[in-house]
Amino acid sequence: MEKPLHILGPQFSTFVRSVQLCCEEKGISYTLGTTFGEQTVSFGDGSLFEFHPFGKAPVVIHNDRRLFETASICRYLDTAFDGVDLQPGSALERADVDQWASGLSLYVDRVLVRSYLLEFAFPKGADGNVNAAAVQAAEPEVIKLLGLLDKELGAKPFFRTEHFTIADAILIPMLDYLEKLPHSARLFAEQRYLLPYLNRIRQRPSANVVLG
Ligand SMILES: N[C@@H](CCC(=O)N[C@@H](CS)C(=O)NCC(=O)O)C(=O)O
Numbered sequence: 001m002e003k004p005l006h007i008l009g010p011q012f013s014t015f016v017r018s019v020q021l022c023c024e025e026k027g028i029s030y031t032l033g034t035t036f037g038e039q040t041v042s043f044g045d046g047s048l049f050e051f052h053p054f055g056k057a058p059v060v061i062h063n064d065r066r067l068f069e070t071a072s073i074c075r076y077l078d079t080a081f082d083g084v085d086l087q088p089g090s091a092l093e094r095a096d097v098d099q100w101a102s103g104l105s106l107y108v109d110r111v112l113v114r115s116y117l118l119e120f121a122f123p124k125g126a127d128g129n130v131n132a133a134a135v136q137a138a139e140p141e142v143i144k145l146l147g148l149l150d151k152e153l154g155a156k157p158f159f160r161t162e163h164f165t166i167a168d169a170i171l172i173p174m175l176d177y178l179e180k181l182p183h184s185a186r187l188f189a190e191q192r193y194l195l196p197y198l199n200r201i202r203q204r205p206s207a208n209v210v211l212g
Contacts, residue, residue: 007032009057017173024206026083071101150191
């Protein structure tokens with residue numbers, strides 16, 4: 001008998017949210033959280049290495065198999081489950097979504113999340129405050145990257161195609177956190193398409209559940 005699918009990781013994680021968005025879009029039933037069976041995981045204490053060779057989240061556990069890497073997990077969900085397709089049908093269009101799923105997970109995550117957003121979530125400045133110098137140093141790169149994403153998106157309804165894909169699932173949680181920063185207006189000031197896109201996706205039932 002099929003065992004329920006579990007998304008292992010904290011719900012605040014952008015990558016956990018990407019996997020959750022795919023489940024919600026496809027109507028896959030799942031459980032989510034940092035506990036699986038008797039084991040509870042958290043960042044920084046090595047516990048994730050029990051599930052993930054590099055000690056990261058998310059991990060998806062399905063039918064006693066464990067899968068890591070958000071883009072691979074999302075592709076698996078799309079292939080193994082019924083529901084709307086989260087990847088285009090043609091080989092070239094599918095490769096386009098794939099390359100962006102990787103690029104977003106690697107390069108965009110590094111600039112938007114690791115070098116910038118995490119400083120607000122887990123400040124490393126004096127007395128537990130945000131390290132203003134680090135934020136200031138990282139900001140030009142954030143704005144430049146948003147410009148690149150804005151150009152790639154253009155007037156399309158979704159990031160790569162006419163439909164919601166895995167690339168949207170990976171990008172949206174990052175943009176959502178960025179837009180919620182008190183000073184986000186200056187980050188998005190020069191972008192024409194990103195905020196309308198984000199707000200359109202926020203209207204979807206999946207985003208309502210995942211982004212809160
Ligand atoms: N390439 C991985 C990245 C996963 C990742 O960096 N996850 C973050 C949470 S958003 C994490 O586990 N951070 C904890 C750490 O690096 O110790 C993926 O696509 O799943």
